[in-house]
Amino acid sequence: xxxxxxxxxxxxxSLANRQRFVRIAQGELKEAVARSLEKRTITxxxxxxxxxIPTGRIHEPRFRNAASGGKRDMVLPGNTDFVEGDTIQRxxxxxxxxxxxxxASPEGxxxxxxxxxxxxxxxxxxxFDGLELPNLIKTNLKDTMVTRPMRAGLSVSGSPSNLNLxxxxxxxxxxxxxxxxxxxxxxxxIDAEIAAAEARGANExxxxxxxEKRERMVTKMRRIPFIDPVDARYNRFTQQPKPNAQxxxxxxxxxxxxxxxxxxxxxxxxxxxxxxxxxxxxxxxDIVFIRHTSEAAEVDEQTFFGSxxxxxxxxxxxxxxxxxxxxxxxSPDDWNIYAAQASDGDNFAQDSELCSRLLTESxxxxxxxxxxxxxxxxxxxxxxxxxxxASELWRxxxxxxxxxxxxxxxxxxxxxDIYPVFEELFTPQRTTA
Numbered sequence: 001x002x003x004x005x006x007x008x009x010x011x012x013x014s015l016a017n018r019q020r021f022v023r024i025a026q027g028e029l030k031e032a033v034a035r036s037l038e039k040r041t042i043t044x045x046x047x048x049x050x051x052x053i054p055t056g057r058i059h060e061p062r063f064r065n066a067a068s069g070g071k072r073d074m075v076l077p078g079n080t081d082f083v084e085g086d087t088i089q090r091x092x093x094x095x096x097x098x099x100x101x102x103x104a105s106p107e108g109x110x111x112x113x114x115x116x117x118x119x120x121x122x123x124x125x126x127x128f129d130g131l132e133l134p135n136l137i138k139t140n141l142k143d144t145m146v147t148r149p150m151r152a153g154l155s156v157s158g159s160p161s162n163l164n165l166x167x168x169x170x171x172x173x174x175x176x177x178x179x180x181x182x183x184x185x186x187x188x189x190i191d192a193e194i195a196a197a198e199a200r201g202a203n204e205x206x207x208x209x210x211x212e213k214r215e216r217m218v219t220k221m222r223r224i225p226f227i228d229p230v231d232a233r234y235n236r237f238t239q240q241p242k243p244n245a246q247x248x249x250x251x252x253x254x255x256x257x258x259x260x261x262x263x264x265x266x267x268x269x270x271x272x273x274x275x276x277x278x279x280x281x282x283x284x285x286d287i288v289f290i291r292h293t294s295e296a297a298e299v300d301e302q303t304f305f306g307s308x309x310x311x312x313x314x315x316x317x318x319x320x321x322x323x324x325x326x327x328x329x330x331s332p333d334d335w336n337i338y339a340a341q342a343s344d345g346d347n348f349a350q351d352s353e354l355c356s357r358l359l360t361e362s363x364x365x366x367x368x369x370x371x372x373x374x375x376x377x378x379x380x381x382x383x384x385x386x387x388x389x390a391s392e393l394w395r396x397x398x399x400x401x402x403x404x405x406x407x408x409x410x411x412x413x414x415x416x417d418i419y420p421v422f423e424e425l426f427t428p429q430r431t432t433a
Contacts, residue, residue, distance in 0.1 A: 149237040158234025171231040181224040182217040190214045247336040248286040249278060250322050251304065254343035256293045256313035259375075266375040267342035268305055269418050274340055275301075277426070288325060292318035298325065315347045315393060319358040332366040339363065342373040345391025356396040364404050371425050372397055372409045 082088065154164060194210045251271050255264065278285050289304035290296055293311030296318040322339065330337060347355070364370060374394055390398070394409070401407045410421040 150240040152236045152238040154233045155236040156230075156233065158236065162235040162237075164233045164235050167233040168227070168231050171233065172227045175228065175231060176224065176226070179224050180220075182221050187214070187217055187221070190217060246284065246286075246334060247282065247338065248288060248330050249274075250288045250290060250325075250337075250339040251275075252290045252292070252296075252318045252322065252339060252341040253304065254293075254313065254315065254318075255291050255307070255310060256346070257310050258313055258346035259310075259344050260377055262377055263344050263375045266412050266415065266418065267373070269415065270342060270373055270375075270412065270422065271340070272305070273418065273422050277422075286330075288322075290318050290321055292321075296321040313347055314351055315343060316351050316354045316358060319355055319363060323358065323362050326363075326366060337367045338369050339367055340371045340373065342375060343393065344376065345374045345393040347391070347393045349392050352393045352396040355393060356400055359397070359407065360400055360404070364400075364406055367406055370407050372407065373421065374409070374411050376411065376413045378414050 154167060190210065190213060194214065197207055197210060253267050253271060278287060289299050289301055291299055291304055294314045298321060326337060374391065397409055401409055408425055410425065412418055412421055
């Protein structure tokens, strides 16, 4: 059976094959993308990438003729030596196919590399595939919107349940005053006058005049209703799109004098990756940037990543600013709160204890997830790999971590550690809510 596709080739005819290839080579691409991050500068961390994949790992299964066995019918032109049924001997030397003429490599077995260029969107999709914010209470934020009714003034028609009584009664009163509709009090006064006239024995003409006046008042009251349909006003609502869940992520970075330029670069790489991930995956996430030396302050994104300010170290100042911002703007009843803190851990012992108390008493109870990243100078790797040589701040946080799974702690020694740490922190397996 033969299948013939007579459909016209669209302009992007290779798109389906390209996407299919990306799916087949997903694992290899992810490894290649992770490797490429190590070579990138901070400014081009989100651009596209040319990656190389060993061809042996992306071969597709296919049918082919066996190298030996089976029955074959062939036509050999120029044959003068053989007839049908003769057996052809294998040529000396193995009878292999045509060689390349070059010399064999003395370095053992190797594989050809397939080079593939990823666009920016493909690069980011592979980079963040399968990652998410842990413990998100409500529905995932990505492309998720709900509509909620919002007040949009008044209308002259609507459901009785939406009747605005205050505005309706105000319109009714204005109409009655404008048309001089008699009040019940006026009717009571004329009734009292008639009764008094009858009691004192007034003549019939005076009584008739009073009774006629009362009748006119009653007739006018009947003609001018107390509430008319034209008075009615209804509350009007429109459906406004709103995010189904709200999340805020706090970035807390130590920029004190103890942080060398290499350490700051590691911290910035982590935060740039996190910032890119949030903007890529979630449409409605607030990001709060906090830098600290001996004092902390909320800053904008450009200042957070670009300022060269430095000074002493008081880590608790950043946690206090975060607590104040939460109390002022982000109620835990309405917001999913996350935080990522990066520091070299160099801090006063008393202040590290204060940081531990702030975490335990004020921040972790309202946070969905708090990640602490401790960065080191690459030259100190051999000494500090052992947690026994960790900083005072690390040891204080370490006492809190076993009791509260919302606190995650990781150490970064060099650029190649950043993506594995990031991937481990935001993998869905961490989700417990």
